[in-house]
Amino acid sequence: MANKTPANYYSKIWLEEPEEDNPFLSKRQYCYGYDIAEEVLEKASWVEYLYLLFGGEKPSAEQALLLDKLAIVLANPGIRDASVRAAMNAGVGGSTSASSLMSAIAVGSGQFGGAREIHTLVTQWEKFGTNLKQWQAFLLNPNQHQDNIDLWQKYEHPPGFDPYATKHSSFVMSALKKLVSVTPGNALIWLLANYQSLEESCKAGMTLNSVVAAAFYDLNFNAQNSELLFLILRLPGAAAHAMEQQQMGWKKFPFYNDAFTLIDDPGKQGELMDYKDL
Numbered sequence: 001m002a003n004k005t006p007a008n009y010y011s012k013i014w015l016e017e018p019e020e021d022n023p024f025l026s027k028r029q030y031c032y033g034y035d036i037a038e039e040v041l042e043k044a045s046w047v048e049y050l051y052l053l054f055g056g057e058k059p060s061a062e063q064a065l066l067l068d069k070l071a072i073v074l075a076n077p078g079i080r081d082a083s084v085r086a087a088m089n090a091g092v093g094g095s096t097s098a099s100s101l102m103s104a105i106a107v108g109s110g111q112f113g114g115a116r117e118i119h120t121l122v123t124q125w126e127k128f129g130t131n132l133k134q135w136q137a138f139l140l141n142p143n144q145h146q147d148n149i150d151l152w153q154k155y156e157h158p159p160g161f162d163p164y165a166t167k168h169s170s171f172v173m174s175a176l177k178k179l180v181s182v183t184p185g186n187a188l189i190w191l192l193a194n195y196q197s198l199e200e201s202c203k204a205g206m207t208l209n210s211v212v213a214a215a216f217y218d219l220n221f222n223a224q225n226s227e228l229l230f231l232i233l234r235l236p237g238a239a240a241h242a243m244e245q246q247q248m249g250w251k252k253f254p255f256y257n258d259a260f261t262l263i264d265d266p267g268k269q270g271e272l273m274d275y276k277d278l
Contacts, residue, residue, distance in 0.1 A: 013053065032056055047071060054225045062184035063219055069182055070215045073175050073208070074230065076237025079254050083108030084238050091242030092250050104238035105231055111155060113209060119227040120159045121213030126223070130190040132197060139202040158202040160210035167199060168206040176211045185218025 015033075016026040029036040031052055040049055044058075047068045051059040059067065077084050086107035090100040109115045120142070128134040139158035157163040176195075180188045191214045195206050216226035245253065 012056070034058070050229075051219070054221060054229060055219070059219075060184065062182065065182045066179065066184065066215060067219055069179055070212065070219075071233050073179070074212065074233040076240065077108075077234050078237070079241060081108070082113070083234065084241050087238035087242040088245040088253070091244075091246035092248075092253060094246070097239070097242075100242035101235055101239060104235060104242075108231060108234060108238075111152060111159070112157065113207065115227045115230045116152060117159050117209050118213050118216065118230045119223045120155075121209065122216055122221070122223040122226045124159075125187055125213065125217040130186060130194075132194055135194075135198060136201040139198060158204055160207055160213060161199070161202050161204035162207050163204050165205035166203070168195065172206060172208050172211060175208060179211065179215050183215070183218045185220075187214040187217045190214075 013032060015030040017028040017030075019025040019027045031040060031049070034040050034044075034052065040052070044052070045064065045068075048059055048064050050071075051063060051067055055063075079085065079088070083104040086103040087100040090103040095103075107114075111117050111120070124135070124138055128138065139161065142155040142159055176188065176192055180192050183189065188211070191210065195210075198210075199206055212230065213226065216229070221229065
């Protein structure tokens, strides 16, 4: 740990020592007191540094492992996810790389499967902890607990649960069980023990966001940190799919024409309908 003379700016996170002959160049850089070149770069992993940046302290071995596994779970939401689809649309349309990532962030920032839903869920973890009755009441009426309703729309579904599914997917359960096996906290363990009661209460299937929010809470991240990390950790998949789609072109876009069959076509098969027939 280093204890250096403060520079002419204020940041609890970052400190730089300038070069003697050029104050605009840094000689040493410190993150929460840790020398980046001599300590972090030498001894830390990527997820340990990430935890330090967002958590303000060096993670335990258990915290680092949980964050590492969570990063894998989030790295690629898949081509069914709206944020990835947005990046793919940007890529196939010839937009810049930055535009593809910004599209993914914008579309993935909302309340239905997005980052704001994570913010909401972590906030409730901070309020309810492992109180099953409070969670059940919240899922049935999520808007009575929400701030900033004027900024964000009211929830039309129980956060962390899919109103179009009656149960969770196999992948969600696999991710939950794996994260439970490495967590140093209690939220994920409680979720595994109580997800059926929660699904029955709100008559909807548990989504991956329920698992992710519980993991962030077990990592001692607050709602804002969790929301931002969620956005960041999902970008690799969006970037990879945007690049792939840009190379393949729009004719090979997933879920295109042959994947659908129109059973009530008012026109003749194989012919274009004349607008006069409408």
